[in-house]
Amino acid sequence: MRGWLLATALAVVAGSAVGEPNSEPDPRFLAEPPREEVHHHRNRITIDKRALKTGWTHLEQCHSNMDALGATQIVFREERIRAIEVLSTANIEQARVEGPTVQLDGVREGAEICLKAETRNLEQTGDKTFVLRNGPFMRRLFDSYFPLHVSLEVRFPAEALVFRSLEPAPRPGLDLHQETGRISIEAWFSGTLRTRLRFQASGT
Numbered sequence: 001m002r003g004w005l006l007a008t009a010l011a012v013v014a015g016s017a018v019g020e021p022n023s024e025p026d027p028r029f030l031a032e033p034p035r036e037e038v039h040h041h042r043n044r045i046t047i048d049k050r051a052l053k054t055g056w057t058h059l060e061q062c063h064s065n066m067d068a069l070g071a072t073q074i075v076f077r078e079e080r081i082r083a084i085e086v087l088s089t090a091n092i093e094q095a096r097v098e099g100p101t102v103q104l105d106g107v108r109e110g111a112e113i114c115l116k117a118e119t120r121n122l123e124q125t126g127d128k129t130f131v132l133r134n135g136p137f138m139r140r141l142f143d144s145y146f147p148l149h150v151s152l153e154v155r156f157p158a159e160a161l162v163f164r165s166l167e168p169a170p171r172p173g174l175d176l177h178q179e180t181g182r183i184s185i186e187a188w189f190s191g192t193l194r195t196r197l198r199f200q201a202s203g204t
Contacts, residue, residue: 024136040063042063044059047157058118059117061114062113063111066113071107076117088112091111092108129200134152135192149188161201163183164199166185166197
């Protein structure tokens with residue numbers, strides 16, 4: 001039996017819960033990270049000016065400290081992902097792209113994988129407002145949810161967009177850092193996390 005990972009903006013959605021949001025538990029944020037190493041899910045999303053018209057952004061994603069399950073899969077929502085490419089692996093016998101998934105075999109302790117793709121996760125919600133939706137993020141094994149560390153970096157054209165807010169709001173276990181043209185989020189939680197980043201067009 002394969003484990004599940006639901007991958008961003010795609011979602012690393014693992015398992016039968018895909019498409020059944022009401023069955024997914026809300027995130028329980030961890031003010032203190034677990035003492036033991038947990039799965040780390042790192043994402044870099046780049047919004048360019050093309051994305052403002054099409055909604056398709058660029059994704060770079062890495063997983064480390066993966067569970068030694070032997071076989072597992074990274075699952076994306078089919079209508080929101082394209083051009084998946086595996087960039088690198090470590091302590092994984094085989095990684096192959098099958099439709100909106102990456103199938104992994106021979107996943108050993110300390111396994112890592114990095115990939116890239118395009119994801120349709122940017123929506124224009126008004127004349128000058130945009131929402132970047134990510135998730136669900138989850139670490140689900142055999143119908144149970146375990147702690148997950150998600151790092152999300154969003155790069156955007158500062159001359160075209162102004163960041164306005166993050167949902168859910170920052171709190172212990174969910175940190176937000178802002179720079180010009182760049183947002184960084186660190187989340188420690190169990191359950192299922194979806195994020196919404198709101199931007200406003202600068203009008204220039």
